[in-house]
Amino acid sequence: MTLAATIIAKPVRKAGTPRSRERAAWGFVAPALIAIAVFFAIPVFSALLLSLTDFDIYALADIANVRFVGLQNYERLLGNPLFWTAMKNTGLFAVLGVPLSIATSLAAAVILNARVVKWRPLWRVIFFAPFVTTLVATAVLWNYLLHTRYGVINWVLTSFGLPAVDWLGDPSTSIPAILMFVVWKSFGYNMLIFLAVLQTVPDDLYEAARIDGAGPWKSFLNVTLPAIGPTLLLVSIISVAGFFQLFAEPYVMTQGGPAQSTVTVLYFMYEEGFKWWNLGSASAVAFILFLCILAITLVQLAVARRMGAYE
DSSP: OHHHHHHHHSOOOOOOOHHHHHHHHHHHHHHHHHHHIIIIIHHHHHHHHHTTBOOBHHHHHOGGGOOBOTTHHHHHHHTOHHHHHHHHHHHHHHHHHHHHHHHHHHHHHHHHHSTTOSSHHHHHHHHHHHHHSOHHHHHHHHHHHTOTTTOHHHHHHHHTTOOOOOTTTSHHHHHHHHHHHHHHHHHHHHHHHHHHHHTTSOHHHHHHHHHTTOOHHHHIIIIIHHHTHHHHHHHHHHHHHHHHTOOHHHHHHTTTOSTTTTOOHHHHHHIIIIISOBHHHHHHHHHHHHHHHHHHHHHHHHHHHHTTTTO
């Protein structure tokens, strides 16, 4: 009785008022919001303002030389053939690279998720290793692999009686050559994401599919793909943003050549800003690139919502 009376008499802590709970919630999210504002919102707004000026090397010496030019930077970009070449090359990289990267990473994840594969941890490390290696070092290594005279890839081709290919010196093969390197370098990251979500798919679904007479391919289409739909959307958004921001690969391997066939939007922005010191124009390129990635991401979200990827 004494214990029961003590428990009953113990004061019950009242829940906070809605206003206090709201203040607590804002307190928890405030650090993240501050980081987003400092490292995203403010730089984007500053780039937008800078793109409306003629900020160049003379303005670096004296800020008084900066003039407001409105949309003239955007007008000059739209009339610049090299900008449209960079846009076409970037679009080609994304159209070819995103499906190839997703397909290879998903295939590797499905294979490594199978129980019949031995030494799965070792294979995961081997496949993920290129992603964490230094990009410049691996790009230089691939330059030697793709070399016309003493490259390993051409040595294999000539061993089978095929002619050697000038991978990085021919405009028709320069983009495929860089794509091979980019997919090899980045697919390990997507593979780990797919592998993590594949391990959450219940085995009961595959067992039910086998009982219904479904083979491996039908099980993949009717069980695996619907189960990993949201993750597939996430990986596609990350991949599109990554391929639209290609810079180091063409910079190290081809310097935008041959015949400007590998100049990307980010490479063009780098030359505008740090080679010709047209920082206002470079900011305009950055903002156009931001709008392109944002528009494509919104389209991906709309298509995924219509296909039921959120369900």
